[in-house]
Amino acid sequence: MQNGQRVAIVTGGSRGIGAAIVVELLQQEWTVVNLTRKGLGIEEFALDSHLSPRLIAMSCDITQANSLKSALSQVHERLGRIDALVNNAGIHREEKSHLMSEATWDEVMDTNAKAVFISCKEAYPYLIQQPASVIINIGSFFDKMGVKSNLAYCSSKAAVGAITRCLAVEWASKGVRVLDVAPGYIETALNQDAMKGPLGEFLAKRIPRKTPGTPKEVASLVATLMQPNMSFLTGDTIYIDGAHAIAH
Numbered sequence: 001m002q003n004g005q006r007v008a009i010v011t012g013g014s015r016g017i018g019a020a021i022v023v024e025l026l027q028q029e030w031t032v033v034n035l036t037r038k039g040l041g042i043e044e045f046a047l048d049s050h051l052s053p054r055l056i057a058m059s060c061d062i063t064q065a066n067s068l069k070s071a072l073s074q075v076h077e078r079l080g081r082i083d084a085l086v087n088n089a090g091i092h093r094e095e096k097s098h099l100m101s102e103a104t105w106d107e108v109m110d111t112n113a114k115a116v117f118i119s120c121k122e123a124y125p126y127l128i129q130q131p132a133s134v135i136i137n138i139g140s141f142f143d144k145m146g147v148k149s150n151l152a153y154c155s156s157k158a159a160v161g162a163i164t165r166c167l168a169v170e171w172a173s174k175g176v177r178v179l180d181v182a183p184g185y186i187e188t189a190l191n192q193d194a195m196k197g198p199l200g201e202f203l204a205k206r207i208p209r210k211t212p213g214t215p216k217e218v219a220s221l222v223a224t225l226m227q228p229n230m231s232f233l234t235g236d237t238i239y240i241d242g243a244h245a246i247a248h
Contacts (some may be wrong), residue, residue: 005054008226009072011035011062011119012089015177016188017138020215021086024223026051033075035060035068060113062089068122082126083128084226087116088138090156097151105152112156116163120178132228137164137217139182145202157182161237168235177234180227184241185212188198207242 006029013034015218025032029052030198040060056078060071083115083225090112093104115138127133140151164180171178185203187195195203204210221240225233239245 005029005031005080006077006083006084007031007033007045008034008084009035009082009119009123010086011060011115012087013086015055016190017183017186017215017218018086018088020219021222023051024216024219025226026054028133028223029240030054030084031079032056033058033079035062035071037061061112062119065118065122069125072122072126072215076126082123083130083133084136085123085127085135086222087119087135087160089115090138090151094149094153094154096149101153108156109159110153112153113159113163114169120163120167124171125174127176128171132173132177132231134173134177134179134226135164136222137178137180137181138222139164139237141184141239141245142180142183143237145245164237165229165235172234176232180237181218181222181225182239182241183213183218184238184239184244186215186218187212188215196208198239203244206247207244209242209248212243213240213242 008025008030010022011033012018013032014036022032022034033056036057053187058071058074061067072082091108093108095104121133123135127135137160137161142154143161145154147154161180164178170177170214185207203212218240221238224230227239
């Protein structure tokens with residue numbers, strides 16, 4: 001860009017954690033391109049007028065290499081640079097393992113794991129052109145847990161951690177950092193009603209602080225990890241779950 005403003009690609013940034021990440025990055029002077037299937041902006045926030053010009057919404061099927069290749073090419077042509085990629089888009093399907101169809105398995109793995117690989121691969125030629133470039137993959141603390149009826153989801157998020165580690169080692173010499181941010185239970189507009197029922201009661205017993213996290217807390221962590229002064233941090237999975245996974 002003319003003023004050298006940093007450019008971040010965020011996938012699935014229209015709501016929930018993704019939208020919070022978009023807003024946080026805009027507030028920290030990033031230009032943000034939100035990639036969604038329908039090319040949506042952010043649904044949960046009314047942006048201040050000085051922030052909205054730096055948000056670009058583009059349509060993209062992140063599970064298809066050609067779609068991602070085209071979108072990233074357009075971004076680079078228009079803005080002149082890509083400094084960061086945040087792989088946030090993901091889906092969750094809850095089914096008993098012995099009843100799960102291959103179609104469900106493929107749907108979850110394609111969106112949560114394959115798309116992460118594709119987007120990293122397609123962004124790589126642009127990221128290596130910039131100093132202090134970074135990829136943040138949004139995983140889950142389910143990556144290390146055994147959760148009933150969550151075989152596909154847990155497997156996909158474990159794959160995100162493995163992708164992160166392998167790329168971090170391979171691309172460090174090119175100046176590209178790769179990190180996995182793995183949230184625990186985060187209250188969003190999609191699940192806030194459920195949080196008021198049995199799920200909320202369960203989490204109050206399991207999470208030491210008694211309440212789930214917020215999208216803002218995850219977004220603040222992501223934005224901090226993307227700063228150039230974090231240059232020695234790469235390849236790690238960083239859990240933000242309120243000590244839920246380790247509490248007994």
